Amino acid sequence: MDNTDIEDMFQSLGPVTIKRMFGGKGIYHMGRILALEVGDEILLKADDVSAAEFEAAGARRWAYEGKKGKVINMPYWSVPDDAFDDPDIMARWVGLAYAAALRSDK
Template sequence: MSQNEAIIDYIRELLAPLGAISARRMFGGYGIYYDSVMIGLVADGTLFLKTDEETRPQFAAAGCRPFVTESRGRSIEMSYWSAPEDAMDAAAAMTPWARLAYAAAVRKANSKPAPKAPKTRKH
């Protein structure tokens, strides 16, 4: 088992109280999904959880840090923040944070405008 696989298995264990957790490879890391919703990502062995304006202050207060990626020579802060260190030790400690991530992801999905209907041609 590779180091990445071991990390993903451990994260699945931590998030198991939520329900079925899946992981998909993406951009050199992994996307973490619950109920078909991406709630987190793993990059360089670190779990980052989805945040929004409502949950970000809680992550900041817990000493978490944002996921930052480089694009075209500049740093871009994403809406994912590292999980609190103490939450990485037990599922009971992780579950509330994972629920915050899921709620943020659902709010984001629900805030997207409905897709426009395709234009029909008049004959």
């Protein structure tokens, strides 16, 4: 996904900074990471407060296989499908991701 498309997705927050990382991109707003782009997919940050909403909307949690086959769950979730067709719905999910970023100490 190119940077212009990413910026459009997050326009409801205002300017975002996009940095290359882990073979993908980190997406930041006001110095806080709130999303990743991995394999042309945007993954939004969630936490204990918001993860259930992502799950209920059919989003998938990003996980990878670590050492010795252990599955590592990351605090990032796919964007719910209906958000791609409606800027207001996208703004809601992006806002939840930024709220999770603000609550995070990372």
